[in-house]
Amino acid sequence: MTLFPEVCAAFTDSSILGRAQQKGLLEIHYHNIRDYSGDKHNRVDDYSYGGGPGMVMQPEPIYTCFEAICEQRGSRPKLFYMSPQGKPFAQEKAFELSKLDGFAILCGHYEGVDQRVIDILVDEEISIGDYVLTGGELAAMVVVDATIRLIDGVLSQPDCYLGESHMDGLLEYPQYTRPEIWRDIPVPEVLISGHHENVKKWRSQKSVETTQKKRPDMLDGDRSNIGE
Numbered sequence: 358m359t360l361f362p363e364v365c366a367a368f369t370d371s372s373i374l375g376r377a378q379q380k381g382l383l384e385i386h387y388h389n390i391r392d393y394s395g396d397k398h399n400r401v402d403d404y405s406y407g408g409g410p411g412m413v414m415q416p417e418p419i420y421t422c423f424e425a426i427c428e429q430r431g432s433r434p435k436l437f438y439m440s441p442q443g444k445p446f447a448q449e450k451a452f453e454l455s456k457l458d459g460f461a462i463l464c465g466h467y468e469g470v471d472q473r474v475i476d477i478l479v480d481e482e483i484s485i486g487d488y489v490l491t492g493g494e495l496a497a498m499v500v501v502d503a504t505i506r507l508i509d510g511v512l513s514q515p516d517c518y519l520g521e522s523h524m525d526g527l528l529e530y531p532q533y534t535r536p537e538i539w540r541d542i543p544v545p546e547v548l549i550s551g552h553h554e555n556v557k558k559w560r561s562q563k564s565v566e567t568t569q570k571k572r573p574d575m576l577d578g579d580r581s582n583i584g585e
């Protein structure tokens with residue numbers, strides 16, 4: 358649910374996400390909240406009670422938009438509101454969402470959304486970080502992108518994402534491609550040795566080293582593998 362579906366669709370129709378939809382692995386439906394305005398000028402926002410700058414999105418268009426979604430689906434999907442006040446988004450959440458039988462996202466704009474409609478409709482608020490965007494669209498795209506690549510069949514091989522950063526509480530090992538020697542810098546020898554056991558050992562060691570160096574905080578505490 359957004360006021361700018363075309364911005365989002367341009368992104369999700371391209372590349373891996375576009376192909377995944379063409380292959381029928383998933384469907385993304387955009388609903389323009391303005392279509393549910395019910396106002397002859399198509400208004401969806403108004404001034405904030407109590408004063409202050411900026412406009413607030415009105416509750417009724419959002420409510421009727423969500424009602425229409427529930428009706429079209431024949432069931433009520435879980436509704437997430439993109440918000441800087443939400444729980445910080447992380448890989449674990451993407452994994453959880455990828456297992457759901459669909460979900461809905463509400464993107465706010467301007468100063469945000471009337472609190473009453475959040476209170477009665479929204480199941481969870483999700484933030485993509487401690488900063489404020491002009492709208493929820495980019496944030497929703499982050500969530501959608503991270504989630505879709507975890508759906509079976511979207512990436513070329515089912516285990517493509519398994520060793521990736523954040524899947525097992527570690528960052529990924531460094532990767533190399535052709536040419537074998539580039540500007541006098543060779544690829545680590547073990548990777549061209551053809552010795553699978555050694556490659557595996559090297560990668561897991563590099564994974565720990567990389568995490569130690571770049572994100573020592575990830576090694577503190579007790580983190581379990583996602584999806585186990």
Ligand code: SAH
Nearest residue numbers: 439440441465468469484485490492493496
């Ligand atoms: N006045 C609000 C911010 C509104 S920003 C406040 O101070 O809390 C406008 C919209 O952008 C929000 O409704 C939300 O949907 C989206 N948004 C802004 N920052 C975000 C973030 N960090 N993560 C997710 N959504 C965000």
